[in-house]
Amino acid sequence: MDCEILTSPSDSRIGALSGDRSGGAAFQVDGVDFSYDGTHPVFRSLALTARPGEFVALLGPSGCGKTTLLNLLSGFLPPSSGRITIDGETVTPEMPALGYVFQSPQLFPWLDVLDNVRFGLRMTGRLRDAEQRDKAMAALALVGLEAAAGKFPHQLSGGMQQRVALARVLVLEPRLLLMDEPFAALDAITRATLNEELLRLCGRLGQTVLFITHDVEEAVFLADRVVLLDIAPAGIHSELAIDLPRPRRLRETRRLERFTTLTDTLLERISAIVAAA
Numbered sequence: 197m198d199c200e201i202l203t204s205p206s207d208s209r210i211g212a213l214s215g216d217r218s219g220g221a222a223f224q225v226d227g228v229d230f231s232y233d234g235t236h237p238v239f240r241s242l243a244l245t246a247r248p249g250e251f252v253a254l255l256g257p258s259g260c261g262k263t264t265l266l267n268l269l270s271g272f273l274p275p276s277s278g279r280i281t282i283d284g285e286t287v288t289p290e291m292p293a294l295g296y297v298f299q300s301p302q303l304f305p306w307l308d309v310l311d312n313v314r315f316g317l318r319m320t321g322r323l324r325d326a327e328q329r330d331k332a333m334a335a336l337a338l339v340g341l342e343a344a345a346g347k348f349p350h351q352l353s354g355g356m357q358q359r360v361a362l363a364r365v366l367v368l369e370p371r372l373l374l375m376d377e378p379f380a381a382l383d384a385i386t387r388a389t390l391n392e393e394l395l396r397l398c399g400r401l402g403q404t405v406l407f408i409t410h411d412v413e414e415a416v417f418l419a420d421r422v423v424l425l426d427i428a429p430a431g432i433h434s435e436l437a438i439d440l441p442r443p444r445r446l447r448e449t450r451r452l453e454r455f456t457t458l459t460d461t462l463l464e465r466i467s468a469i470v471a472a473a
């Protein structure tokens with residue numbers, strides 16, 4: 197099991213990643229209709245925005261369209277009408293601003309950790325080998341895995357594999373991270389550690405994040421704002437601003453009365469959605 201608490205890498209170790217990126221991207225979903233088959237809509241006139249650097253958690257009952265929304269935002273699925281923009285530009289899957297982290301790490305088993313992290317840089321072909329290595333090592337330092345650079349995925353725990361997957365995305369310096377239940381398959385201790393790690397990284401790198409989860413406490417711990425989706429095709433049921441102080445540490449934050457109030461509010465809203473279905 198991978199449950200060590202990581203220390204923060206020094207600025208010199210992550211220097212190779214501090215290139216020309218400038219914080220997070222804004223996104224805007226405007227009047228979006230979407231259906232997979234043309235007859236059963238998943239969204240009708242959906243509208244959602246996020247400001248640069250905002251951490252938005254997406255909650256909602258199974259089948260309400262959370263993954264569909266991520267796929268629309270990443271440009272993998274085109275809306276049937278409406279517009280989705282990242283920093284004002286219509287989204288396409290090739291946009292360098294985008295990084296996608298899935299529930300399963302999806303590493304290449306035949307490549308070692310360093311080459312898994314380097315893979316995206318090699319595909320862009322823009323940097324020399326040595327620069328690619330520097331950037332990949334910097335990304336591994338960010339997730340506390342420099343020492344695992346020469347290992348293969350099967351030699352890593354589930355939590356370490358998910359960290360490599362995160363490093364593989366961070367190396368490309370995305371300004372919008374789309375995360376689809378990235379820690380759902382992990383044990384509770386690893387998940388708690390990675391939640392804290394993710395907040396530390398976001399505080400440091402400033403990306404905008406859209407994070408899907410089924411876990412109300414995880415959503416409240418991580419987010420600036422929780423967006424709750426209703427049964428499809430109703431779209432957004434409600435939003436809740438998470439006014440908990442930062443930096444957040446799991447044990448301290450969960451003890452706050454406000455944390456309990458916010459999670460209870462969301463649980464009540466979810467029960468109402470399910471009861472009305």
Ligand SMILES: Nc1ncnc2c1ncn2[C@@H]1O[C@H](COP(=O)(O)OP(=O)(O)OP(=O)(O)O)[C@@H](O)[C@H]1O
Pocket residue numbers: 232233238256257258259260261262263264265428
């Ligand atoms: N490729 C597809 N083809 C047809 N219908 C799909 C496809 N993917 C999803 N759907 C349908 O679209 C709706 C929304 O699915 P989606 O996976 O976005 O929901 P979700 O909220 O992410 O669900 P879960 O919480 O269970 O992961 C569901 O009714 C689902 O059955």
